[in-house]
Amino acid sequence: MIDRDGDPWAAAWGAAAAATAATIVRERLAVRTPAAAIVLGSGLGDVVSRLQHVREMPYQEIPGFSATAVEGHAGRLYAGTLGGREVIALGGRFHMYEGHTARASAFPVRVVHALGARVLFASNAAGGLERSLNAGDLVLLDDHINLTGHNPLFGSVEPGDVRFPDMSAAHSPRLRALVRTAAAELGIALKPGVYVGLTGPVYETPSEVRMLAGLGATVTGMSTVCEAIVAAALGMEFVAVSLVTNPAAGLSDGPVRHEDVMMEAGLASKRFGDLLESFVKKL
Ligand code: HPA
Numbered sequence: 001m002i003d004r005d006g007d008p009w010a011a012a013w014g015a016a017a018a019a020t021a022a023t024i025v026r027e028r029l030a031v032r033t034p035a036a037a038i039v040l041g042s043g044l045g046d047v048v049s050r051l052q053h054v055r056e057m058p059y060q061e062i063p064g065f066s067a068t069a070v071e072g073h074a075g076r077l078y079a080g081t082l083g084g085r086e087v088i089a090l091g092g093r094f095h096m097y098e099g100h101t102a103r104a105s106a107f108p109v110r111v112v113h114a115l116g117a118r119v120l121f122a123s124n125a126a127g128g129l130e131r132s133l134n135a136g137d138l139v140l141l142d143d144h145i146n147l148t149g150h151n152p153l154f155g156s157v158e159p160g161d162v163r164f165p166d167m168s169a170a171h172s173p174r175l176r177a178l179v180r181t182a183a184a185e186l187g188i189a190l191k192p193g194v195y196v197g198l199t200g201p202v203y204e205t206p207s208e209v210r211m212l213a214g215l216g217a218t219v220t221g222m223s224t225v226c227e228a229i230v231a232a233a234l235g236m237e238f239v240a241v242s243l244v245t246n247p248a249a250g251l252s253d254g255p256v257r258h259e260d261v262m263m264e265a266g267l268a269s270k271r272f273g274d275l276l277e278s279f280v281k282k283l
Helices: 015-029 045-050 107-114 173-186 206-214 225-234 258-282
Strands: 036-040 052-058 076-082 085-091 119-128 138-146 191-197 219-221 237-247
Touching: 015 052, 015 076, 015 107, 036 045, 036 107, 045 052, 045 076, 045 085, 045 258, 076 258, 085 107, 085 258, 107 225, 119 225, 119 258, 138 173, 138 225, 138 258, 173 237, 173 258, 191 225, 191 237, 219 237, 225 237, 237 258
Parallel strands: 036 085, 036 119, 119 237, 138 191, 191 219
Antiparallel strands: 052 076, 076 085, 119 219, 138 237
């Protein structure tokens, strides 16, 4: 039996810590209730240039956050308006491959929830597991498979959390419909797919890529699943879009390289920003 007071999971990155962090962020950035919180994936940080009335603070100044070191991640939290709607944007993640626990990697979701966000839009860079997917394709996630071997809800139940969250509609049908409508109106091609989350930091082997495709996944990456799980536990509506930055290992002649991932994300960021802005206006 776990004594909550002696529970090593209880103290850090839970509801109380999120409330503390949210108080500091709210005061510093004069945050009003956001229509949505947005997680900006690798190389997709350009979207912040679309924000108006932007206020920002570095992650180091938010209790429970640490500086992100991965290239392509700003490590800053932004408040502002996008398409006239109040949003919070998280420029950077805490990945498990950096050594963060699943619980820590999903902590920003708790903080944006404590700031009043009830809609979470996550983006990520991912490898395409099907030959029909090309670099630059946007994939709207229907669902995910958590193959990290971890779960951000390990430990005692946080106040406000559900112990056994239902994941049958973790990727909100309502929000997915809004993203599809936004894409159709803008003439942006959007494919449906299933994301499989692994810890990384290695890219997959060709054998793993065949296995993941066989399991029913469409794209593979090193983030997002912990965020979707905490969003479900908190009763937030969640939606995610993957940018395919490369064919997964073995599906093209060359190696999978972080530079190429970043370059493709940069090329797609205008399209992604258009989609995101149109989506937010529909909320
Ligand atoms: N595999 C895992 N994560 C990724 C990939 C990939 O091929 N591309 C971008 N993120």
